[in-house]
Amino acid sequence: MEEDKSYMKNVKNPTIKKILEKYKEIALLGKVNALLGWDLNVNLPMQGGAYRSEESAYVTELITNKWLDSEFRTLIEKANCENDLTLEEKAIVRNLNVATKFYYKVPKELIIENEKVTSGAFIDWRTAKEENNFKKFQPHLTKIVEIDKQIAQYLGYKNNPYDALLDLYEPELTAAECSRLFNGVKRELVPFIKKITKSKGYNDNVKFINRQMHYPKADQEKILNYTIEKMGFDFSRGRVDISAHPFTTTLGTNDIRTTTFYSEIDFRDSFTSSIHETGHALYELGINPEFASTPLEGGVSLGMHEGMSRFWENMVGKNPHFLRFMTPVFKSIYDKQLAGIDAEGLIKTFDMVKPSLIRIYADEVTYSLHIILRFEMENDIINGKIAVKDAPEAWADKAKKLLGVEPKTDSEGVLQDVHWAYGNFGYFPSYAMGNLYGAQILSVMQKQVKVDQELAQGNLQPIKNWLDNNLHQYGSLYFPTELIKKITGKPLDYTYFTKYIIKKYSEIYDLTSS
Numbered sequence: 035m036e037e038d039k040s041y042m043k044n045v046k047n048p049t050i051k052k053i054l055e056k057y058k059e060i061a062l063l064g065k066v067n068a069l070l071g072w073d074l075n076v077n078l079p080m081q082g083g084a085y086r087s088e089e090s091a092y093v094t095e096l097i098t099n100k101w102l103d104s105e106f107r108t109l110i111e112k113a114n115c116e117n118d119l120t121l122e123e124k125a126i127v128r129n130l131n132v133a134t135k136f137y138y139k140v141p142k143e144l145i146i147e148n149e150k151v152t153s154g155a156f157i158d159w160r161t162a163k164e165e166n167n168f169k170k171f172q173p174h175l176t177k178i179v180e181i182d183k184q185i186a187q188y189l190g191y192k193n194n195p196y197d198a199l200l201d202l203y204e205p206e207l208t209a210a211e212c213s214r215l216f217n218g219v220k221r222e223l224v225p226f227i228k229k230i231t232k233s234k235g236y237n238d239n240v241k242f243i244n245r246q247m248h249y250p251k252a253d254q255e256k257i258l259n260y261t262i263e264k265m266g267f268d269f270s271r272g273r274v275d276i277s278a279h280p281f282t283t284t285l286g287t288n289d290i291r292t293t294t295f296y297s298e299i300d301f302r303d304s305f306t307s308s309i310h311e312t313g314h315a316l317y318e319l320g321i322n323p324e325f326a327s328t329p330l331e332g333g334v335s336l337g338m339h340e341g342m343s344r345f346w347e348n349m350v351g352k353n354p355h356f357l358r359f360m361t362p363v364f365k366s367i368y369d370k371q372l373a374g375i376d377a378e379g380l381i382k383t384f385d386m387v388k389p390s391l392i393r394i395y396a397d398e399v400t401y402s403l404h405i406i407l408r409f410e411m412e413n414d415i416i417n418g419k420i421a422v423k424d425a426p427e428a429w430a431d432k433a434k435k436l437l438g439v440e441p442k443t444d445s446e447g448v449l450q451d452v453h454w455a456y457g458n459f460g461y462f463p464s465y466a467m468g469n470l471y472g473a474q475i476l477s478v479m480q481k482q483v484k485v486d487q488e489l490a491q492g493n494l495q496p497i498k499n500w501l502d503n504n505l506h507q508y509g510s511l512y513f514p515t516e517l518i519k520k521i522t523g524k525p526l527d528y529t530y531f532t533k534y535i536i537k538k539y540s541e542i543y544d545l546t547s548s
Contacts, residue, residue: 044324049116050123053109053130054328060100061327067093068283072291074156075277087153094149101137110134122330125511129329132205140188148181152457159455160278168426168444175454176422179415182459186416196416199460203336204467205513209413212463215470215528216406220436222532227399230387230543238388247371249301257367258294258304261360262312265346266498272315279394279452280307282314282343287326290315301368302384303395306347313346314339316498320506334510334517336461340468341475342501348398349476349534350497354381354542356489385542389437391446399535403436405466408451412459471518473531475505478522 045051070090078086100106113119113127137145155174162171186195189202197208230236258274272290282292292311297303317333325331333339350356361377372380387397393404410432414420420428429448434440441447453461479485479500488496504521518526539545 045123047116047119047123049109049113050119050126053106053113053126056100056103056106056109057130057329058327060097061331063093063097063100065285067097069285072283072285074153075279075281076275076293080157083154083157087150090153091146091149095142095146098137098142098145101134102142107134107138122511126329128513129510133329135189136185136202139190140185144181144184144188148178148185148457151177151181152455155455155457156452159449159452163445163449166443166445166449168449171449171455172422175425178454178457179422179459182457183416194413194417196413196460199412199416200463201460203458203460203464205335206515207337207463207467209409212409215526216402216409216463216466218528219402219466219470219532220406222529223399223402223535224436226536226539227387227389229545230399230539231389233543233545236543237382238386247299249298249368249371251296251298253367254296254298254301254304257301257363258308260363261305261351262308264492264494265309265312265316265350266319266495267312267315268319271319274308274311280311282311282318284318284332287321287323287331290318301364306351306384307394309351310343310347313343316346316501317342317506320498320502321509322507325509325511330509330511332510334508334512335514336464337467338471338505338514338517340464341471342468342505344465344468345472345476349472350489350494352384352398353486353489354385354538355486356492357381357384359490359492381542385539387539387543389439391433391437391439391441392450394450399539400437402466402469402531405462407432407436408462409466412462416459467526470526470528470531471514473534474518474522474524474527476534477530479504 045054067090070086070093074083074086074090110127110130113123114131116123116127119127151174155171155178158174159171162168182199183195186198189198191198194209200207200209200212231238262274263269271288272292275291275293276295277293278295280293280295282290284290292308292315294304294308294311314333317339321331321333333342357380358377361380364380365372365375385398387399389400389403390396393401393408396404407429411420411425411429414428415422415425426444426448430440433447451462476485479497483496483500485497488494505517508517512520515525518524
């Protein structure tokens with residue numbers, strides 16, 4: 035029998051011990067619901083959506099009842115008055131105060147209604163995207179926005195209803211703070227992008243991605259398995275499947291599911307998205323196993339989680355030193371497709387800067403602008419400055435202003451992401467926050483690990499070990515603001531990211547310093 039490593043057995047405080055006993059039921063039901071969500075995306079037949087909506091809503095009701103249990107609530111109130119709690123016990127109480135805020139303030143009926151609406155919305159979003167028909171999804175989005183506005187009102191906020199939604203994904207984050215950080219990114223990167231695209235020898239054509247070439251799924255799987263094993267992904271504790279939109283979900287300490295997708299005319303998409311999702315998985319796999327089924331399990335925030343996934347995707351996977359190491363691997367599989375292409379050619383294609391319409395295909399430099407677009411859209415929609423019916427036109431206008439490109443269809447514009455179908459208003463900023471976290475963490479790691487030298491040798495283990503020791507293991511023990519200070523000694527600062535981008539791409543594009 036597997037050894038019991040749960041934190042529960044080490045707790046001495048009787049109140050906290052009772053809380054953890056009750057919380058474990060919530061954690062188990064949450065993972066059952068996560069399994070239903072995983073199956074919805076990976077296996078569910080098209081006609082199975084309606085019944086799955088009822089199943090998910092039922093499990094959500096069970097979870098909600100557990101959160102609202104009067105004895106559980108009394109225990110949490112008592113714990114808030116306890117003295118001499120350990121660091122871990124204080125964090126448990128803090129995390130429960132944050133989590134229960136949603137359940138204690140938002141009516142149970144609204145929580146269940148939200149689950150029903152979003153489960154049904156996913157199916158019609160998928161069809162609307164395939165048919166390029168926003169009006170098919172519009173009624174769902176209208177209802178979702180109405181529900182999110184109600185949730186914000188119940189949660190409460192000081193200045194902006196959108197702040198209440200941001201706080202659900204990134205504790206204590208506000209629209210004002212997002213604007214401060216994101217305006218700094220725009221100020222630095224918008225002119226730098228123009229400098230790249232106007233530079234001598236700039237070429238946005240990808241020579242080796244010949245649309246007549248074929249990159250078989252089986253070959254891509256070989257490369258992905260090789261790469262994510264080097265990253266430290268343990269296939270005995272996780273698996274990789276296929277879905278329309280890549281994602282990662284945690285079903286247990288030893289059951290982490292990731293998904294990817296394959297384009298048989300361009301192998302880069304599956305390569306980078308799989309590294310991204312494995313970054314999420316490594317975070318979960320590296321958390322102290324004693325935190326399982328407690329409020330300390332799981333990554334502390336979506337922003338920090340995206341910090342890890344985008345760190346691996348861009349600062350490792352697209353690092354020129356690592357791409358030079360991977361070139362012989364790529365060419366051993368794609369000998370005909372990559373004939374005549376050297377490492378420097380591969381670097382230029384993986385790290386090519388080209389303002390584009392689709393977020394998940396965006397390059398590292400322009401990606402944050404895609405997120406800023408979505409942040410501004412969400413903030414305006416929640417505050418009534420943009421009507422849902424006008425979302426496609428507003429999206430197109432912002433894309434033109436921020437990225438210099440304009441979508442011609444709903445599918446390449448407002449319908450491209452699944453997040454709104456899930457009701458996840460407030461989620462998108464975490465991607466850009468992740469860029470900022472990742473760059474600031476890298477700046478410290480580089481002082482302790484010879485990152486570029488290790489990547490040149492294809493040695494990813496020292497990087498994973500450093501992250502396990504300095505970040506992963508803590509799970510949700512520290513809030514993001516505390517954790518970034520603990521790791522780097524400073525609060526979050528966008529300039530680490532902009533300096534990283536400017537240095538990396540000035541070298542790739544051989545730009546003279548301005």
